[in-house]
Amino acid sequence: MYLRALFLLFVLIRLCEAKGQGISSNFYEKSCPQLENLVRTSLATIFITNPTSPSAMLRLMFHDCQVQGCDASILIDPVDQENMATEMGSSRNFGIRETELISTIKSLVEAECPQQVSCADILILAARDAVALSGGPLIDVPLGRRDSSIYPSYKLADSQLPPPTLGVDGMIPLFAKMGMNIEESVAILGAHTLGVTHCPNVLGRLNDQGSGKFEGMRPGFEAFLRLRCPEGSIVSNTSFVLNDPTTILFDNQYYVNAIVGRGVLRIDSEMALDPRTAPVVHFFAADEEYFFTTFSSAFVKLSSSGVLTGNQGVIRKHCQELGIKDFTPPYLAPTTVGSVVLQGVNYASGGGGILDHTGKIFGGRINMDAQLDNFANTRQDIISSIGDVAALDLIHASLFSVTMGSNDFINNYLTPVISIPEQKLVSPEVFVGTMISRFRLQLTRLYDMGARKIVVVNVGPIGCIPYQRDTNPGSGNSCVSFPNQLAQLFNIKLRSLAVELSATLDGSRFVYADVYGIVADIIQNYAAYGFENADSSCCHLAGRFGGLIPCGPPSKVCPDRSKYIFWDPYHPSDAANNIIAKRVLDGDTNDFWPMNIRQLIMS
Known part of the structure; x- marks a missing residue:
């Protein structure tokens, strides 16, 4: 190095602008035919023991796709826990969890199909299966996405993720950018039928009541929300409200709730009243299959918007x-x-x-x-x-x-x-x-x-x-x-x-x-880094340290190159380079001036 x-x-x-070219439903037919079964069986086991995981998968995918496209950028760890400068540091991502579940599935997929499947595709499949395993439709999603080699800062996430105060006027153009019509825009919100709404998002609505009257809210429901999420209480930072009575089932109950005035968020109430969206809400509340079909179409459009393909990503x-x-x-x-x-x-x-x-x-x-x-x-x-x-x-x-x-x-x-x-x-x-x-x-x-x-x-x-x-x-x-x-x-x-x-x-x-x-640190503390040899070439032919003749066909190779700092007379081994690369990417001020490479990329 x-x-x-x-x-x-x-x-x-x-930041790559892609149109979704290169993705298809049979993308991994030859390179990883067992992919979908691997993801589904892994999730099925987890969902049994943690029935709230499906909603977490769905929200994780939604938040990833709405910032820079579906590129798994939301999964990348922050530069450090204090600065939280990454996408996950956005206040709009409060309550996002289960990112480690995608990493676990990725490790299983890597064992079967090394370097074939992107984290972005695994995240989409996890969200798709979260819907199906919760009683919803099994959506045929195109695959072939690539992961981003950078991630946006929390500032970009703040600007692109919709606020909890989003109304119909903001919702329609938001999803129109992804190719959705009004029916599909209302359908994609049906994902709220799974999971909960955290109290900080509820308080935002309660504190923004305008004239003092909450349109579309059932009498007494405001009092219930204030009781559940008391103003100024530390408890409210960790409390939540169920989105609907069947919170672990993917069904059309979300729309029924909206019609009867029990919508938790502003958009829930508004779409049941706005003349552009109200007919769709009633259609979905009356016909679950119609909702499932429209949701599937909207899901595909969301998951195909702004994706990286081929050499656009990694x-x-x-x-x-x-x-x-x-x-x-x-x-x-x-x-x-x-x-x-x-x-x-x-x-x-x-x-x-x-x-x-x-x-x-x-x-x-x-x-x-x-x-x-x-x-x-x-x-x-x-x-x-x-x-x-x-x-x-x-x-x-x-x-x-x-x-x-x-x-x-x-x-x-x-x-x-x-x-x-x-x-x-x-x-x-x-x-x-x-x-x-x-x-x-x-x-x-x-x-x-x-x-x-x-x-x-x-x-x-x-x-x-x-x-x-x-x-x-x-x-x-x-x-x-x-x-x-x-x-x-x-x-x-x-x-x-x-x-x-x-x-x-x-x-x-x-x-x-x-x-x-x-x-110098690796050489001085080689044993602590897992090495057994700090001075000789793994690939050697002549010399006490194997350094007199370059590595070539006549050379001998050590039994385990991962135990050597040096591969040949001049260069570090892969094992040493891996340590160097991690320090180069994320090193502290002892390794860099004035910042490390990850911070430079984000600057």
């Missing part, structure tokens, strides 16, 4: 974690064209560095300046595809990760034998100063091309890699001091550069990531 794969990574993080392995695609396509791949570049491009080049002559012993490497040239080509392709304004907005909202510097030491200043003359002529301070000066120009050029959210990753403890240990046997069992001193000298200046550019380049957000500290 910090050794040879040194690159400019261009990841486009954006399939998250864990529903509660941010989903960024496993591999961003490389710039030179013949398939990295057209709409593919709108999702991100990887400009990595093994052996490349900040300085143009870095890695010259490898021949065909692509250094930082050439990588920027390649991004300029991508930028022009995006402009040609979606236009100047949209392209600039997209690039401004994107995340750029720049990991450069290690090769300038390993394959330049520290190259065995051939670097000796340069080390005599150029001091470490001058060499690092040259690197920083060049890097300043390169990062400024990146900014000039539209980049605003830029992560600069420092150089890791390169003196600890197996290659350095074996080529410097005098260090014994310890890391090699001089390479680490060079890395630390560069890192000090790199952090200052990030601070400088953030202050001088208007609108920029530079984040400095301390991978050196993260990796």
